[in-house]
Amino acid sequence: MGTGVGITAPFGRLLRALRQSRRLTIEELAEASGISGRAIGDMERGRSRRPHRGTITALAQGLDLDEAGHADLLAAARAARPGARTAGFAKASPHTLPRGVRDFVGRHTELTVLRALAREAAEGQMVAPPTAVVSGPPGSGKTSLAVRLAEEPGSPCPDGAFLVDMRGLDELPLPAEQAVAGLLGSWGVGDAELARLTAEERLARFHEIAAGLRAVLVLDNAAGEAQVRPLLPRAGRLLVVVTSRRTLAGLEGVRRVELGPLSRRESAALLRAVVGAGRVDAEPGAADVVTELCGHLPLALRVAANWAATRAGWSLERLAARLADEDRRLDALSAGDLRVGSAFALSCSRLAPEAARMFRLLSLLPGGDFGAAPAAVLADVPLPDAEDLLEELLEAGLLMTSHQDRYRLHDLLRLYAASRHRAEDGEEISLAARSRLRHWLLDTAVLAGRWHEPDYGVPPADPGRLVALDDRAQAARWIRAEGDTWLAAFREAAAHGEHARVAEVAEAMHWFSDHWVSWGHWVEVYERAAAAGAALGDAALGATHCNYRAWAYWACARRHDEAVESATTALRLAGTAGDVRQQAWAHAYLGWLRDAVDDMATAADHYHRAAELFTEADDVNGYLQVSCGMIRVLRGAGRAQQAVETCRGIMDTLADPRHQDRIPANVREFTALTALYAVSFVHLDEGRWGEAVDALRSIRGQFDDRGWHKQAGKVRLHLAHGLARLGERAEAAAEYRAVLALESRVPADMRDEARTGLSALTAGRPVPHIRFVQ
Template structure:
């Protein structure tokens, strides 16, 4: 029953009033709740920080509070929390090493073996860098061991340590090509630059960069040999540590480290580190029973130890009895012959009902890390309450932290939570939660993607929005961080036949997709969208998304034949629908594709037809895009003057007052960059050095800012060549040195030309020129 004590009272005063109303001493409340008497006294006197939600729940259970009084106590604790400063943004890459466990124990023989490999790699004395494969059952601490090695100050990795989750247990494990692109991005390669490389070229670039690093790379949770084999370095000083539940016996020339259960003394050391040496050493027999019931498995031991650490007045003998009882009642989960469900069940048994429900619901999220917002949607709770519940799960050892302020469920815990969800929540509640999450994720994806659409931009204000979408950068961060999550919702929408929603999301992502070419899933997104357009019986809509699919096939996957087929099919559909604009875009994509294939005649035909159709549709942005393509085609056909005139037409269109508000700033900026870069090659071919310098100076630095290193290097190089021929020796030398300062970012042939240019200047002559290539 309620107490009538208002929530405006300070937390300590409220707690004391509740205890006294039950006629309990501090010692009696400690016994009933499992919270130490010293901690309760500190809370009542206001000498402790805001207690954790799990502690509040234990106190509420000890006080036998009803739901209303329990809520009052929680609210008072929340109000007592000191004002938190806004968190500084953490600058990390997607492959930043996660924080290791502070109380890591044991595995000394394995660490010694890995340390020796790290030194061997750093010395670079071997033919190929060493590779270690760490295998073992789930929960045996494979990732913790790899992270521990990388975090040790003595491990030689001056260029950093990186971790890639290979998602080997997922239905769709991470492809090696996607891992390559992601790592190159973490190592400084620009996304747009990666888009211009074939898969083979990206892999070659990966090995070139890896050969220059002295670092540790952890390929975590690998599913197969084929998944990791392309990522193993061929030269250099990069130590690769692969973790997997499988032995990966097909990998040759690797060092194998197999993890099993901890030794008894290591298990006891882990209990001491978490629970406290005094408590463990005072009950050695009970400690042995606890470690035995946990199968000496690090994950299970940590869950049980974390639980015991928060109940300081419980004996280990009492804990062992509870573990044994839970093991008899529920044996739904195990890793081989290592029983871990007892520890999980024990932790869950002490959770507040809302925390237990949150734990079960988290199993509905796709594997990988997640933020608090989707968890709040799943549970249909306010964000602050959700954060409290997630922190309670962290304290109970049922949740892990990931990069930045994100969370992660261990694979075993995900399976366990899913089993509990099926048995306790039922299908109807599960479907409702899934539907709620799917709609929120896709709604948010549409809002975030439309930041990049010229006709949308900033979404309308919404105080209830769970994520910040105040600018393009925030939108991009959300799309990238929650990529796995919203993609899973997108797949679910397609499976449910939500065709209109599928095409809406794909359309909203169209302008953004060009900023994240290396993601690896745009082909799937637009294949599903094209299929949805067909299912809706809308030929124009299907044509739109087959045009986007043509882009994805070529820009993201280098599948030229598939791209041509998609654009050709889009052209047929657009003709049947009478859609002039999509006919224009189909011709534009075909021109781009045949230009890439160096069939200049066919490219020119499509570009010209696209230009006519864009003019008929009064679409100046499409017209500008194909005109930039025409500069390249005309140059290749030897029609230099026509190419220069086309560039002039583009600049006139950009300057036309009628188009001032019709051309978005990003399209305007990109058009100028593309056109001037393309026409600079015409001037260089014709030895019009002054015109070349004017064009190249106008775009100098812009490719660098976008991460397009190949183009950036050529701008500096060609500007240096032209300046040298105009007698501007000092500025020419500075441009050559700018190329060399790019080091590995500039292609080797560009660097070689810059070296030769500097040598020629030193000898008093300009460098010899070869054909200028884009």
């Protein structure tokens, strides 16, 4: 029979309508399908919106649906999944919390301690904000406990909660500096501001913002004391919860919460929550055996319980017998000092073959979380099938959700999946899957990066593309979301000697890298690309990537001498190759680097030569970029009129119809913004308040849209000063208030200047003179 119900209805409503149309109770459908009544009830009420394909098939059989009805039900299930999509990536911060487990039980003593600390933090009565270290063996629920605290209703932390995966078990755990940069981005500090700060200044900015937050910060899976110590707040009301397999005894003044296995009562409560109280209470002896075989560890218990919850026909005695059998047959696989539980083996042995294969292959994915598309590539299956398989693993408890529509493997499950992959798939399959993933990741990285290149833009249409790259924003979100995975593929390509491929990816990322300076890996990317150019013996290619490496050394790492050396090498190689364009860029970078150390005369010479060479090479985009830098240098050299004329030249070039199609919209917009911002300082220095106000009014709000809050604050602050001097006091006061509204997103001294100016206006006094620092 067909469904008779449109597939646009929510899945739960559709399932209920189908069941009722056949005059079946939930219990009768459970018996007919083999799916537990609890699971069916959750699906109908919308509590569980992730049924996998096997569950849908069983329900369709129990409902006696024909092929069309089965397809309708499957389509509705797919559409109902959180994160179901055909395009795009979430804009949420990567440090938002993952969804907590629905059936959290126990840990009452530990939660009481953490709640008390949260209240102390919120009240601000302690000398320093409190820090908790939650330690325990793998699988004991450390992260779940921390997330539970942060998610509790009525939390005394109105500014929210943030989680950073410190990657403590990786070969290279997350550096504290990178964690700081990522959190600052999540707290509203623009990438442009981060690019101008040293590591010490970023840390100071971190502590300044942290002091004003009433929030929970979870530093998850920490490797050691040195990694987290810089991140512990010195003042304010931010509660930090550190989770680690170690006790981190070297941290002083922290509250330690050690997790062991669940108690017998808590283990039984977890089984009741997942499987159902009636089934557990009917077989208390079997329930005890199940909890013992799972080592009273929440992870193993949840995996076993999830399996039983979706199989109404299984008694707990049968589950216990299966676990005991798997326990006897399980290989002596270890993860630290913990033997992987039989629950993993049982769940894997009962998966559909395609899902079991997907689980094993997921162990090859680098990084923390991942989306469905890389999983589809690894398994070589269509994207909808990959999503179904991932949902099946999620329902079995072998996979966890991350933020938005992404997934993650628990460390223990990753180890277990890797062991099964080695045992069952073999080296040939592993190499093929790795190669397939590497090529797809790098192909996609090139397409996404080129969206930002003046000579490329929108990629060619491809209905088979696994991710949507329909605009620059989507491309940027993919690059950021899959940064760990495509970087790992890039490293693998370099290790395999794929030099042309390495150079291609690095080239594609060049313009985008300016929008993610704080990432922390651009130095590595361009060092590898420069080495690839040298390995290929291509002087022009080497010059290109030595130029990019110079940018990365200074913009990302503040390594000035190495940046100068790299740009000088680029100039030499470009001369050898006769590459005028790369000679121009080398002079542009050298001008920028001399400007950075206030050697304005030398900087002006390099910029002037760069402009000549860009003109010779007919590179209008390069010419515009170096001209924007020239405004700042001419201002520093005291040549104000030439700076103003340079700005007029930029605006004339942008308006020239001959360049209409040669300058991409994003380059055009950013060039005008940069030039007008730079020339506003020249007008302010000279006291030309009308010209300064005109320039600043024309760019007001544009830095805000890019998340560059410090520059946005300066535009409004300087506009307020100019307006005050022109007697436009009401508008000036509004701009001062706009600066104050930015709060911790701009430095404290900028807010102090705004308060002083606003106070002077209110009192009828002249606004104090300030020094305009770009």
